[in-house]
Amino acid sequence: xxxxxxxxxxxxxxxxxxxxxxxxxxxxxxxxxxxxxxxxxxxxxxxxxxxxxxxxxxxxxxxxxxxxxxxxxxxxxxxxxxxxxxxxxxxxxxxxxxxxxxxxxxxxxxxxxxxxxxxxxxxxxxxxxxxxxxxxxxxxxxxxxxxxxxxxxxxxxxxxxxxxxxxxxxxxxxxxxxxxxxxxxxxxxxxxxxxxxxxxxxxxxxxxxxxxxxxxxxxxxxxxxxxxxxxxxxxxxxxxxxxxxxxxxxxxxxxxxxxxxxxxxxxxxxxxxxxxxxxxxxxxxxxxxxxxxxxxxxxxxxxxxxxxxxxxxxxxxxxxxxxxxxxxxxxxxxxxxxxxxxxxxxxxxxxxxxxxxxxxxxxxxxxxxxxxxxxxxxxxxxxxxxxxxxxxxxxxxxxxxxxxxxxxxxxxxxxxxxxxxxxxxxxx
Numbered sequence: 001x002x003x004x005x006x007x008x009x010x011x012x013x014x015x016x017x018x019x020x021x022x023x024x025x026x027x028x029x030x031x032x033x034x035x036x037x038x039x040x041x042x043x044x045x046x047x048x049x050x051x052x053x054x055x056x057x058x059x060x061x062x063x064x065x066x067x068x069x070x071x072x073x074x075x076x077x078x079x080x081x082x083x084x085x086x087x088x089x090x091x092x093x094x095x096x097x098x099x100x101x102x103x104x105x106x107x108x109x110x111x112x113x114x115x116x117x118x119x120x121x122x123x124x125x126x127x128x129x130x131x132x133x134x135x136x137x138x139x140x141x142x143x144x145x146x147x148x149x150x151x152x153x154x155x156x157x158x159x160x161x162x163x164x165x166x167x168x169x170x171x172x173x174x175x176x177x178x179x180x181x182x183x184x185x186x187x188x189x190x191x192x193x194x195x196x197x198x199x200x201x202x203x204x205x206x207x208x209x210x211x212x213x214x215x216x217x218x219x220x221x222x223x224x225x226x227x228x229x230x231x232x233x234x235x236x237x238x239x240x241x242x243x244x245x246x247x248x249x250x251x252x253x254x255x256x257x258x259x260x261x262x263x264x265x266x267x268x269x270x271x272x273x274x275x276x277x278x279x280x281x282x283x284x285x286x287x288x289x290x291x292x293x294x295x296x297x298x299x300x301x302x303x304x305x306x307x308x309x310x311x312x313x314x315x316x317x318x319x320x321x322x323x324x325x326x327x328x329x330x331x332x333x334x335x336x337x338x339x340x341x342x343x344x345x346x347x348x349x350x351x352x353x354x355x356x357x358x359x360x361x362x363x364x365x366x367x368x369x370x371x372x373x374x375x376x377x378x379x380x381x382x383x384x385x386x387x388x389x390x391x392x393x394x395x396x397x398x399x400x401x402x403x404x405x406x407x408x409x410x411x412x413x414x415x416x417x418x419x420x421x422x423x424x425x426x427x428x
Contacts, residue, residue: 010189013037013080015105017047017070019054019263019333020122020157021086023168026057027193029068036070037077044072053361055332056161078112082189084120085109086157088263088335091270095290097126099133106134110141113150118182120153124268126275127209130154131178152178153186154204156211161262162331169195174210176201215268216286221255222265223289226296229257229428233303238421239428257428258416259300259388260293261327261338297341300415300428304384305349307411307426313383316350321382321405324389325357325365325373329416332359339388340369354382358393377405387424390416399423 010032014025017038025036038044046052047070050059062068077083087101102123109119119138121130135146144150155175160166173194177183187198201207229239239257246252260266269286276283305315327337346353355365355373362373377385385402387394394402399419402412414427421427 010082011035011080012082012084013077014084014086015077015108016085016087016101017043018086018088019056019161020159021084022047022052022054022057023159024084024086024122024157024193025068026061026065027168029065031067031192033067034065034069035076035080036068037072037074038070039072041072044070053332054161074108074112077109078114080112081114081116082118082120083109084122084155086122089123089125089267089271090336091267095270095274097129097271097274099125099129102134103137106137107141110138113138113142113144115144115149118151118153118177118185120155120186122155122157124156124211124215124264124271125208126212126271127205128275129271130204130208147178151182152204153182154201154207155186155190156207158211158214161333162328169193172196173198174201174207175199176204176207178204212268212272215264216272218255219260219265219269219293220285220289221253222258222260223292225255225257226260226292226428230299240417240421256417257296259296259327259338259341261336262333263327263335266293266336266338294338294341297338298345300386300413301342301345301349303426304346304386304411304413307413308384311409311411313409313411317352318383319352319354319381320346321377321385322346322353322355323357323377323385323387323394323402324391324416325355325360325371326389326391329390330359330392332361332364334360334364334368340371342386342388343371357389357391359391379404380407382406382410384411384413386413386415387418388415390418394418 012028013035014021015037017025017036025034028034050062085105087105089102090098092098121134130152135152138150139146155173158171173190175186175190175198177186183200187200190198232239232242247254269290273283273286308315322343325337325339326332326334343353355371356377357373365371365373382405385406395418411425414424417427
């Protein structure tokens with residue numbers, strides 16, 4: 001059954017058209033028939049009109065993907081032979097994996113599976129989750145037998161929103177299948193759209209583990225420099241100067257302190273820690289890194305308050321401008337942004353907080369976080385301005401523009417090193 005179609009003859013369906021799924025669907029659509037599927041009717045309508053709110057795919061690229069069509073109707077999935085699932089894998093408020101989107105996508109696929117079909121998962125999970133959580137749903141809902149009638153692949157996403165240099169085509173793709181023939185078929189399939197090459201993992205669990213530790217490693221390294229920045233602040237040493245000096249050694253890793261949010265680094269480690277604890281191991285370093293990074297919003301807020309008090313600025317009833325809400329610069333992605341931690345902490349101190357971000361969608365911010373943004377900051381209105389995200393708009397406008405938003409006595413705090421140290425009143 002595994003030879004139903006060669007890669008060039010496969011009909012593809014990509015489920016989930018967000019920051020990962022849409023670029024993937026567009027790339028495949030340039031080579032072969034591809035259906036982009038999403039449960040959001042509005043999203044499908046916008047894509048049919050050539051508009052991508054994530055700004056990851058330009059209208060001309062959408063138009064050039066001639067083999068790509070869009071649908072929100074599950075029945076339209078039935079014609080595909082390879083299904084690629086790119087839905088999110090969030091965590092709950094209790095920091096445990098939320099398999100709701102992944103299991104829902106699997107339930108949607110099960111009734112349309114035919115003998116010989118392959119389902120590929122790109123969502124980040126703990127090792128073993130794909131076969132433990134998704135395969136039983138597919139088998140039960142389709143009536144087919146795993147590795148006899150249908151097959152599974154895993155190819156972890158490595159998307160980096162807002163980064164044109166490290167796009168899908170330029171990042172090596174890890175691929176694994178539930179059988180050797182499935183792996184071979186998927187390697188040939190992904191090689192069509194990834195000139196950077198494909199790495200063949202020996203098993204699905206190896207591929208799952210490789211993905212999750214990529215972000216665990218980054219999380220821990222950022223946590224280290226976040227802790228160092230707090231130590232250096234107490235020693236009255238500029239953290240950036242220290243990092244630049246240490247960076248002259250060839251093997252020093254160039255991490256910088258800051259808020260850790262987004263769809264990967266601030267979420268994925270909890271998948272591994274959950275599984276580790278389930279098998280009787282308490283992951284001390286990983287969880288310690290998470291605690292440090294999750295506490296940075298509170299630390300930044302307290303640091304700003306300290307600087308305001310030094311300037312004899314009344315904190316209670318003050319007005320603070322936060323510049324940037326997305327989880328990183330030059331992207332509209334607000335998923336798991338930790339800038340909101342600063343907002344909530346300031347509000348708890350009876351500070352009036354106003355948020356300005358030309359990249360973020362106000363409706364999405366209101367829906368996701370219950371926060372309202374300003375269309376533009378007022379002149380000479382704020383007791384403090386916090387540059388929380390280094391959008392190019394802010395950097396190009398310059399520090400004088402930032403200060404023009406503030407009262408004569410004020411604080412400008414730079415979270416992301418957008419400006420030289422001597423131009424700001426405080427930074428990490």
